[in-house]
Amino acid sequence: MLLTQIGKKIQALRKDTGLSQEKFALKIDMDRTYLASVEAGNRNISIKNLKKITDGLSIPLSKFFQQIEHQG
Numbered sequence: 001m002l003l004t005q006i007g008k009k010i011q012a013l014r015k016d017t018g019l020s021q022e023k024f025a026l027k028i029d030m031d032r033t034y035l036a037s038v039e040a041g042n043r044n045i046s047i048k049n050l051k052k053i054t055d056g057l058s059i060p061l062s063k064f065f066q067q068i069e070h071q072g
Helices: 002-017 021-027 030-038 048-058
Strands: none
Touching: 002 021, 002 030, 021 030, 030 048
């Protein structure tokens, strides 16, 4: 599922930074429970919030979508 792929990629990239969900959420001014539900694939995240996350990860939004394919 697309939302799950996006969530797993966010989680993996966040973990690569060494930040917990809580610390990363604080860094990007986002509620930790919202971030957790995005990482779990339970939220249909807006482009605005995805941009906030990719900015916090210091990667371009276009690069984030590389290797993510819609599978149903």
